[in-house]
């Protein structure tokens with residue numbers, strides 16, 4: 677859980693890089709005087725999969741979870757919504773920390789699992805600068821130099837990070853999309869779409885199943901059934917929809933009947949400006 681002054685630039689330029697077989701010595705435990713100190717006054721960014729797991733473990737909806745347990749600060753330079761774990765306004769402690777440690781331990785977020793390791797995957801044409809781990813040594817944490825020496829890959833395995841990495845891959849690809857390098861800003865409506873699809877999955881489910889969404893998009897029955905029973909499938913679909921809606925990628929298929937209706941309307945309107953673009957896009961969407 678790095679402090680806020682730790683910029684990506686600093687990590688890339690100054691931090692010693694660790695490969696999977698590099699070793700470090702660290703131990704965390706209740707007997708240490710720093711126990712749970714890392715769970716207060718800290719910025720923990722949640723991934724969509726973190727939100728999904730945590731809200732499911734609490735048996736509440738994503739909307740409720742986001743309202744009770746997270747904050748989404750917004751600065752003027754920010755291009756997309758970010759969701760952080762909320763800290764208690766008085767004690768500054770994470771709402772999940774208790775006397776015995778993390779009360780959400782089994783479902784704790786990716787960032788909490790990784791700590792004190794960090795991971796960088798800079799978007800850089802230089803292959804030397806791709807993907808590396810690094811060790812965060814903060815004053816508050818007294819676990820460094822304690823316990824057994826271990827390899828980075830052993831820590832990753834022990835903390836169950838592989839599953840989080842695997843489930844987080846579609847989101848990571850979304851975040852690394854070339855779109856973000858362009859000088860384009862999301863409209864407030866697109867921001868809202870992004871927030872709903874990535875984090876508020878119960879609302880996204882209603883958007884798919886309780887609006888005219890399925891009258892427009894051609895989604896096969898097997899996939900729909902999977903999305904009904906498996907939230908990971910639903911999240912995967914949500915991110916594909918975002919790529920369609922934001923990046924204009926052909927990740928979803930618009931129904932032929934809808935395309936034809938649009939074409940008829942465009943013809944009737946004498947191919948008003950914009951109609952050709954819409955037709956081009958929908959035709960592409962249908963392959």
Ligand code: SF4
Nearest residue numbers: 715770772773778788
């Ligand atoms: S989720 Fe658990 S591990 Fe993470 S900061 Fe909160 S209490 Fe600590």
Ligand code: SF4
Nearest residue numbers: 704710712714817819
């Ligand atoms: S050793 Fe580090 S990670 Fe473990 S409780 Fe102390 S501050 Fe937190």
